[in-house]
Amino acid sequence: MTTMRGTPGYLAPEWLSSVITEKVDVYSFGIVLLEILCGRKNFDQSQPEESWHLLSVFQKCWEQGTVLDIVDMSSEDMKMYVTEIMEMMKTASWCLQTDYTRRPSMSSVVMVLERGMNVESNLNYNFMDPKLPKNNSQEKDLTPIPPSVLSGPR
Template sequence: MANGSLDRWIFNKNQDLSLDWQVRKKIILDIAKGLAYLHEDCNRKIIHLDIKPQNILLDENFNAKVSDFGLSKLIEKDQSQVVTSMRGTPGYMAPEWLSSIITEKVDVYSFGIVVLEILCGRRIIDESQQNERYLLELFTRKQEEGQLLDLVDKCNDDMQSNVAEVVEMLKVAAWCLQTEYANRPSMSTLVKHFEGSADAVINVNEDFQNELTTQAPAESFASSITPSVLSGPR
């Protein structure tokens, strides 16, 4: 793909190479459409299990494609959940992986993490930060303080010019990151919401603070996982 993977663009601190708000919003919609197709439109449901910026590829027009199905899981349409071995990348894995009983909502959780990274311009685990290494913890604190605008990528003037709309998207990300998987939206619901469908209005202003996962940092979450089942950067 002409423009490589998404991580190459969203973590770039060079403003000349930074993506503007409309491009980021389009990428988020493209990822949502791709996952909605996998979850609902295939003959057998496909759970990707490794959604992260390295696995989102961009063509010459910055259209996003979900890639790398090396860890994906096929399940029957009538199956609501499946038992499988833990797999994925630390930082992007939903809390229910601890039980090994999962649904397609693990992809919704990972999607929420990727949306956070796209909007904030920083990795979910940032080793360069001494006091704020974990973006999810910072996100939870900023939400409690009513200061979500502090998280909007400051390396791009266009993102700052559209800060109100970006903050609303941050609230949608929070809805995807709720601890209880049943409370997360389906990907098709998110697509309808992003496209402005009247029958898919999400009340993102409800009190999601208590539902936003406050799981331990990814390092401790992954401490019991053997390296063979983890997916590293491609």
């Protein structure tokens, strides 16, 4: 029996329905990547109330086409590598898909970071609407997965 453990704000939406897969860690990585790019915490009460939750700000910026506005541009490197930053924002978006079946494996994330693979192009930018995948085959998802499959070849 797996019980819910983790830091609020970093837990994948499927924890609410008790469908736990290897993709919960991918979701958490997406939150951390987003925090690094934006230079702020996932939940920050020092921001105006409508901006407390980084994920909702991120979603709003994708919808408005202003995603670079939330990037921490206090660093010269961030200003110089806008193309790479956009790729990392897409990587974070891929990791933050509410449907865990649409999230990449961590092996795929590593390949994207090493520039050996591209981010999926048909992403859902509605990060605040947790939904279970349509096939809802929880038995398959709860089967132990061998470490060789989880890490996969690089």
